[in-house]
Amino acid sequence: MAVSWTPHRFTGGILALDTANTVVLRNEPEKTFDRFDDPVEIAHFAEAASGFRAAELGGRPLHAPEPSNIKPAVIAIRETTDRLFRHAVSKGAVATAHLPDFLTACASGLSASVVEIGAPDQPFGDPATPVAFEAALALSALSLLRDETVARLRICPNCSWLFVDRSRNSSRLWCDMAVCGNRQKANRHYRRRAAAREVPNA
Template sequence: MTVSWTPHRFTGGMLALDTANTVVLRHHPEKTFDRFDDPAEIARFAEAASGFRATELGGRRLEAPSPDKIAPVVLSIRETTDRLFRRAVSKGAIATADMPEFLEACADGLAHGRTEIGTLGKPFGDPATPIAFEAALAVSALSLLRGDTIARLRICPNCSWLFVDRSRNSSRLWCDMAVCGNRQKANRHYRRRTAANEVHNGEVQNG
């Protein structure tokens, strides 16, 4: 099924985290599913990310002309990124044992890139030309290793997505308040109302 790549799909705050979050409900083995099961979605995701992540990318467009060919590399970067930084959030530190696979995956993403990155004001290279999605994904994933970024990584308690908390006092709880935050509020309201009804019914029966 074709995915609608809406703004909510890009609440991770960085390309690498948005990509990690293409696996939905990782914390529910019975309900989890992968939005990249159809490799064609990789190209559609890259097209959407070019807009939603324009600031991070310095305005450089992402290109994924052969999603079937790059899928193994993209998935490898995605999974090692999720594993490394999800554990970093849980433990408060990077597990060195997870680093080799992560670095190897990123190296594969960069291996065939014919571009230059990291110049002043152009962290992803010249915005006048497109950059291979897998290469940009690797750059984004590696940039997560900065200490100030790691300290702001969070896991949404509703959907389990990874995101960067850029709030002033580092108090952001949800990946998306309009979606996950409101769902949790609605769930709490439902539980309170149900509990109140059960108490009321019990009083009526005992009365």
């Protein structure tokens, strides 16, 4: 089934977390599903992310010409990123036991590409040419290791997506207030009305 890569699917705040969130409902094993089951969606995601993550990428477009070939590298980075930083949110610190697999996955993503990074205003290299999706994904994931970023990571209490809280007072609760926030408000309203109906008349 084709995926509509809408703005809501890019509420992680950074490419690596948007990618981690392509597994839906990780906290509900009986309902969870992977939007990358069809490798074609990796290319569609990369195309959409080129726009939604243009600021992070320094305007450099993402390129995923053979999604079937890059899928193992992408999935490895995605899953080790989710494991490492989901644990960091839960425990308040990065677990060194999770780092070897994470770093190996990122190294694999970078190994197939020659990417020069770190120039002023060009964090992912020359914006005039596309960059391999798996290489950009690895760079994005590695950037999450900054202390100030780890401290701002959150897990949405509605959908369990990871996101970076960039609010001024670090008080953001939902990955997307318009979606998850409103769903939780609607659920609370429904529960209150249902509880009120169950109270017998005095």
